[in-house]
Amino acid sequence: MTELIPPLPAGARTGAYTLTLSCPDRPGIVHAVSASLVAAEGNITESAQYGSPETGSFFMRVEFTSPRSYEQVHSELSAVAGGFSMSWQLHRAGQRVRTLIMASKSGHCLNDLLFQQRAGTLPVEIPAIVSNHRDLEPLAEFYGVPFHHIPVTPETKQQAEDRLRALMAELDIELVVLARYMQILSNELCADLSGRAINIHHSFLPSFKGARPYHQAHARGVKLIGATAHYVTSDLDEGPIIEQEVIRVDHARSAAQLAALGSDVEGRALSKAVQWHAEHRVLLDGMRTIVFN
């Protein structure tokens, strides 16, 4: 396929960085970090901080520009990070998060992600799509993304996950997105992907956990249906929530119509969650997320 939309200009944000950090809360963190940025000739363009009363952790995200190299900036920050027991990451602004998408037969979430990535509104690279079915292969081909058919049966599940892990290693994958992937990942894989895998659940969690949420919603007669994008954990449908969306429905909608209406909010919630993760706006605070947006 030819380019629908021109790509981001290369190097458009050279010299722009995003820093995220969390550490035990105490006085002086912002001052120490800003001292490093001053030392790196940095200029802050957007920043937010938050101290969590529940966990006693402090969270910070800074977008800044600097004439210094990544290594130089990193070195300045390293000097202060140790003293505060920080978890921290420095990202180059222009660098897209390498993302593998998994799907099954439903294509609406995949279609949204691929279109937005192509349009330039989703700062990710997508070097692979993995599916346990072949239905979505044409869509992957249209967007020029390599499609990997990895079928899963109870007997081959371990082998399938081994192939997935090999693919992730080979392609240097940073983020896995489950875009209506209808297989449950093993506990080991969930643990290994902690904080690096986003799932879309087709209900307004914690309502209607488990199977067939739209049928549950219809039976219960709710007046709003929703979707939830969350980090994957081994405790199914219980991972930290990143984004939720709802849509109003009425009595005349069947369960099948709820599913059709819901596909729209699923795509939106997932796209936003992926965007914010890729912009390094989401930090983990125990079982909750801090979203600086």
Added chain:
Amino acid sequence: MTELIPPLPAGARTGAYTLTLSCPDRPGIVHAVSASLVAAEGNITESAQYGSPETGSFFMRVEFTSPRSYEQVHSELSAVAGGFSMSWQLHRAGQRVRTLIMASKSGHCLNDLLFQQRAGTLPVEIPAIVSNHRDLEPLAEFYGVPFHHIPVTPETKQQAEDRLRALMAELDIELVVLARYMQILSNELCADLSGRAINIHHSFLPSFKGARPYHQAHARGVKLIGATAHYVTSDLDEGPIIEQEVIRVDHARSAAQLAALGSDVEGRALSKAVQWHAEHRVLLDGMRTIVFN
């Protein structure tokens, strides 16, 4: 208190009626009903019908004007209702639903209902407020509504419900609204009030059933909180849902702040549910509601 807002002009809708009905679905219902209306010289101003595939029931609501008296119109409709095994009600448009409100200490839902009733946007009459505490008595007095303090302890619960029933009988109450009333009604009372009592639950049901829903919501890290107005049943928090509202929240809100934000959506969901009930727009379809709005 003097009148903040002028009352509805008396007789403004004389000769206007609202008919609601439900019956087993079969051909010819609309034709038979409209024949009665033609016989009563009726002119339809707004109408809606719905056939429920799940329960096989047909639902209809008609607003119409007619020069005939209530008794004459009623008589025309009686003639067809029997043949279709209809449940049906004919309401005079100007007649306000006699409503008793129950509350405890939190006044936000009560305040919303009283203000809107006074403003003329809620077509109910409120001849009594019942509470197990005295905190809201000044608010009741301000709006000129008799306040009945009926304390409840485990020992006096039966006696308290007897007083409530006596009050309802004396005042000819058609609707009971639980506006953050923090006592659980007995199964017998719930059964007797079936379809005539509306509760506001401070969560987006079925999420966070039971106690302290805002604390549950905070702990779970949801990104939207909500409120649910539903008919009361003996199965707590499981009654037919009439209306739900949500509001977006973020990580920085404490459970107490969620409760403050939520009070706004509670008031809105409850007011709408009461309005639609009072306008005869809500019909019961098993455990679900049909809302013609």
Added chain:
Amino acid sequence: MTELIPPLPAGARTGAYTLTLSCPDRPGIVHAVSASLVAAEGNITESAQYGSPETGSFFMRVEFTSPRSYEQVHSELSAVAGGFSMSWQLHRAGQRVRTLIMASKSGHCLNDLLFQQRAGTLPVEIPAIVSNHRDLEPLAEFYGVPFHHIPVTPETKQQAEDRLRALMAELDIELVVLARYMQILSNELCADLSGRAINIHHSFLPSFKGARPYHQAHARGVKLIGATAHYVTSDLDEGPIIEQEVIRVDHARSAAQLAALGSDVEGRALSKAVQWHAEHRVLLDGMRTIVFN
């Protein structure tokens, strides 16, 4: 491309019809129409009526099933329609509205429409896409829709519209959708397409009419941006509104980011408007629309 999603089963709703009508309001309309339906052995599954106080018109939409043929049902209805000076249409439920989509370079609205049509949630057939540019040809090809490149310059505008009219005639087009088509249609074409052409305007009309609405919105500092789907009239941006959607934004979004966020609400508003039109839920009441949904 292979089928992503199985098509609707042929004849799935054989014997299902949708009737829409409008006429001067007076008593007896519903009764006369329902008599015709009884005569046609019809069973109403969903219906709504509305009398407009402003224009004195009555509007009605009925979904019903009948064992009779289209011609037989049509004949029964014809017998009553004349007496009430009705504008009316009888549609077979299974019959998809033949829709021509026009676009320019932005593909998000086109992509949404094509995906949803393929997924079966949009009851239209799309026999042609017309564009004044070639950028979206690959997307059309992927969905197997013939793409017609009709360039437009001030000199060739009349000729381009002639080609469009010829194409519409040849393909028996019932609905034209302007999915971010960046050319203004001539007054004559607008008049000829009255009630049969839907445009998406990228603002919350009537705010920000005219060019570059997201730049206008950014300069004004609004906190919500929106999109408006409306019928095309020769009075630009003033046609009857079918659907509007908004999304919350904050001070940190640039005009370009507003445009990116807005593309999501544009697609949603347009898709809903097309769906409701195709389901025969939209009726014109002067410069306003009645939407029975």
Added chain:
Amino acid sequence: MTELIPPLPAGARTGAYTLTLSCPDRPGIVHAVSASLVAAEGNITESAQYGSPETGSFFMRVEFTSPRSYEQVHSELSAVAGGFSMSWQLHRAGQRVRTLIMASKSGHCLNDLLFQQRAGTLPVEIPAIVSNHRDLEPLAEFYGVPFHHIPVTPETKQQAEDRLRALMAELDIELVVLARYMQILSNELCADLSGRAINIHHSFLPSFKGARPYHQAHARGVKLIGATAHYVTSDLDEGPIIEQEVIRVDHARSAAQLAALGSDVEGRALSKAVQWHAEHRVLLDGMRTIVFN
């Protein structure tokens, strides 16, 4: 009236401060400010920064605690503020903004503000209500707020504004809220109140400026109506927007019903704008607002 809801515990946030500042953007601002906070033994609990590309200004808001006195903290900040040409303000967290509310005959916005102030969710003190009519006097009395009846005619307008100014001076008023006050303030008063007066406009600005916006909205057939809270400027309906809210409506609503529905969103938008202003979350960036919330 007795207390509906217990007041905030006195001194609950002793030692908590909020700093807001804006200045020309350049490197080192955050570092210099945080150095002052470190010098004042401050601990940051919530903070946000933003650099505006349009105006080249930098904006910062910091909530922090410190064992030092207000004067000591103020002195530390003064030392750095001059070097950056900052506009800045230091607020004690427990100190409520002294607010005068103006209204005319419609009480819904006033009722919302008074109820929320009493409930403790709106951090303002309300030492006076001013109205050109007596209709809302009972509501003011119920909440124990002195009510000042200042009639306005073309002849007495200057005299009325003089009384208002005298009252503001006497009561040390920091914020004026126009809660559906139906008189236009003079250009001089608008200028003097710049950034200190909030109005609620009953439309989704810039749509439907001027008189009778709900009638305009009805005539135009919009599908969403809204309300806009903005700072007052002499350029009517053009002041910087703080908050906007919308609500969905359909064809069946009359202009009067739109006004009733709209009163709900008016109250919400105004209450939020007042809350954010009182929490020092709103900063002016030319004709736009930065809202750190």
